[in-house]
Amino acid sequence: MTKTYGKLASRVYELDKPVGCSFGDVEFYLERLKTVAGPVLEPATGNGRMLVPLAQAGYSVSGFDLSSEMLDLCKMNCEKHGVKAGLSQQNFTTFAYEQKFAAIVLPTGSFQLMTDPLDAMSFLRRSKEALAPNGKLLLDISVVGDFMDHSPRVRHWQDGDDLLTLQEMRTATDYAKQIVTSHLRYELWRDTHLVTTEMELFSLRWWGMFELELALREAGFTQVKIFGDYQSGAVDTGPVSTLTFEAA
Ligand SMILES: C[S@@+](CC[C@H](N)C(=O)[O-])C[C@H]1O[C@@H](n2cnc3c(N)ncnc32)[C@H](O)[C@@H]1O
Numbered sequence: 432m433t434k435t436y437g438k439l440a441s442r443v444y445e446l447d448k449p450v451g452c453s454f455g456d457v458e459f460y461l462e463r464l465k466t467v468a469g470p471v472l473e474p475a476t477g478n479g480r481m482l483v484p485l486a487q488a489g490y491s492v493s494g495f496d497l498s499s500e501m502l503d504l505c506k507m508n509c510e511k512h513g514v515k516a517g518l519s520q521q522n523f524t525t526f527a528y529e530q531k532f533a534a535i536v537l538p539t540g541s542f543q544l545m546t547d548p549l550d551a552m553s554f555l556r557r558s559k560e561a562l563a564p565n566g567k568l569l570l571d572i573s574v575v576g577d578f579m580d581h582s583p584r585v586r587h588w589q590d591g592d593d594l595l596t597l598q599e600m601r602t603a604t605d606y607a608k609q610i611v612t613s614h615l616r617y618e619l620w621r622d623t624h625l626v627t628t629e630m631e632l633f634s635l636r637w638w639g640m641f642e643l644e645l646a647l648r649e650a651g652f653t654q655v656k657i658f659g660d661y662q663s664g665a666v667d668t669g670p671v672s673t674l675t676f677e678a679a
Contacts, residue, residue: 470490478504555646593619
């Protein structure tokens with residue numbers, strides 16, 4: 432099952448990927464949504480990094496997330512930027528809305544957080560049901576290159592007097608199931624003292640390009656377009672590190 436982002440993880444996310452941070456995805460999603468007039472849903476909306484710019488562009492936006500800490504950040508960011516959003520605490524596999532959406536967006540590889548393919552299929556079917564006729568789902572995955580990268584990582588962020596660190600160590604790689612598990616250790620330091628530590632076992636599932644296309648078709652989507660590294664036009668699979676699927 433998937434994990435939620437805890438207190439320190441959420442604080443680090445906000446420091447690392449605040450509203451205004453884009454990997455090219457914010458601009459690309461806005462471009463792909465140009466023909467969309469109705470409401471937009473972002474599952475796993477996090478701190479609102481994508482949701483706030485969508486609201487600023489004039490879309491009526493809703494978002495859900497499993498983590499209450501991430502939802503608090505999202506609410507704070509919506510208020511800070513003067514935009515409204517319908518926010519709720521829900522899960523990928525059980526989310527439900529009375530309204531239908533013109534588009535559903537799932538950037539940043541959040542789809543890969545569903546490590547059980549049955550959960551992923553349930554999410555895709557639920558998304559199809561939540562979309563209005565002709566509505567589209569946009570989602571990103573990382574290509575398999577990162578799956579092979581086992582090197583440990585240490586990163587840090589200074590936040591006023593606070594130093595936040597994140598140590599990431601791969602502890603398991605299941606090649607058959609395409610799942611990696613990393614041991615994440617978040618620490619908060621102040622004046623050379625360790626204030627608090629947060630541990631998380633973080634798992635991601637890798638998808639093949641055609642595997643995900645088949646999964647989308649199995650979930651009821653009939654038109655599937657695939658883009659590489661947020662470039663319009665046919666995907667050049669050579670050097671690409673991110674794939675965006677657009678399904679209707
Ligand atoms: C990588 S962040 C993405 C945040 C935001 N969408 C963005 O693009 O910056 C992943 C988010 O997924 C949420 N999440 C993890 N498991 C979830 C689940 N089962 N249901 C809903 N949200 C979940 C986490 O709490 C976190 O906010």
